[in-house]
Amino acid sequence: MKRRLLCVLVTVCLLMFSLQVVVLAADAPAKLPNVVILATGGTIAGSGATTTTTVGYTAATMPVDNLINGVPELKNVANVTGEQISQIASENMTNKVWLKLAKRVSELLASDNVDGIVITHGTDTIEETAYFLNLVVKSDKPVVVVGAMRPPTAMSADGAMNLYNSVILAGSKEAVGKGVLVCMNDVINGARDVTKTNTALLDTFRAPELGYLGYMQDSKPHFYKESTRRHTTNSEFDVTNMTELPRVDIVYGYENNTRVGLDAFVAAGAKGIVHAGVGDGSLFTEVKEGLIDAQKKGVVIVRSSRVGNGIIARNGEANDDQLHFVASDTLNAQKARILLMLALTKTSDPTEIQRMFWEY
Ligand code: DAS
Secondary structure, eight states: OHHHHHHHHHHHHHHHHHHHHHHHHHHSOOOOOEEEEEEEESGGGOBOSSTTOOSSOBSSOSOHHHHHHTOGGGGGTOEEEEEEEEEEOGGGOOHHHHHHHHHHHHHHHTSTTOOEEEEEOOSTTHHHHHHHHHHHOOOSSOEEEEOOSSOTTSTTOSHHHHHHHHHHHHTOSTTTTSOSEEEETTEEEETTTOEEOOSSOTTOEEOTTTOOSEEEETTEEEEOOOOOSOOGGGOOOOOTTOSOOOOEEEEEOOTTOOSHHHHHHHHTTOSEEEEEEBTTTBOOHHHHHHHHHHHHTTOEEEEEESSOSSOBOTTSSSOHHHHTOEEOBTOOHHHHHHHHHHHTTTOOOHHHHHHHHHHO
C-alpha cells in the first residue's frame, strides 16, 4: 500500500514539474534571429545641413554603429551586429567593393550563427549590387539590400523604417530562398526586376510591369510572388576567388547616332558590349556596323533596350542568329551588363550566353 502511495506521489510531482517546464517554455521570449548589417554608404548614412534638406546633402557620412543606434527598435526584432564594408555614395560603387561584399556575405552566411544579412547602400546603384549578389551569393538565407531617399537629418526621413523592415525581413523564414531582395518604402522587390524609377520620390523602387514580390506591414513580411529565374544557390556563377571582373561597357541608342563611343570601348579592351537600343533593341546602321566589327574581334554583343520594360526578342530587330548577338530578354542595360560580366567569367560563346539570359 505504502509503495503504491509513493508511486502516485512521484508521478504527480513529475507531472507538475513537466507542466511547469511547458509553461516556462511558452512564456520564454522567441529566440531572435542573428542579423548582420554590412554598411557601404549612401543617403541612408548621409547628412544634410537642415531638417528640410532632401537634395544637396552629403551621402555616406555616418558609420554603421550610428545607423544601428539610431533605430533602438532593432533590438526587439533581431540580434544585430554591424560591419563597415565601404563608405561611399553608390554612384561610385566599384567591382572591388562588390567582390569584397560578396566574399564577406558568403563567409557570414556560412556560419550557423548568422540567419540573414542586411546591406545598407546608396540608392543610385542599389539595383546593380542587388542583382550582382543575386547571381553570386551561395546561400538560401535572406540577403536584403536597403537604402533611403532622405538623409537621417531630414524630417520624415525614410531610412530608419527601411532599416527596421529590412532587418525583420532578413531574419524572417518567409524570405529564405527568395533570392536577394530590396526592401524600401514598405515594399519588397526582387533583385532581378527592381529598378529606380524616380530621381527623388520615396516610392522610387519598383518592378514597373513585373511588380513587387510583397509588402512589409506591421513588422511582418507578406509575400505574394517570387522570382521564376535562377539565383543564389541555383546560380552557376562563383566569384569567391576572383580579384577582378571582365570589362563590359554600355552604348546608348538615339537618333543620328555614331559608332565612335563603341569603337572607343572596344579599343579600351571591353570583352562585352551591351547596346541599350531604341524600341525593341533596334540598332542605328552605323552602330550596327560597329557592333558587327566588334563581334568579329571576339567581343560579345548583347542587345538590350533603353525602354526599360518588355522582352527584347531574339532575331527581332536584328538577325542575332546570323550576327552572333545575344538578346537580353527583359533585363535593362545595367542589369544585362552584370549578367554579361559574370557570363564572361565562364564563356565567350554567344549561344551559351544566350542560354544564360533565358535562365537568369
Ligand atoms: N548618391 C546617392 C547614392 O549614394 C544617394 C542615395 O540616394 O543613396 O546612391
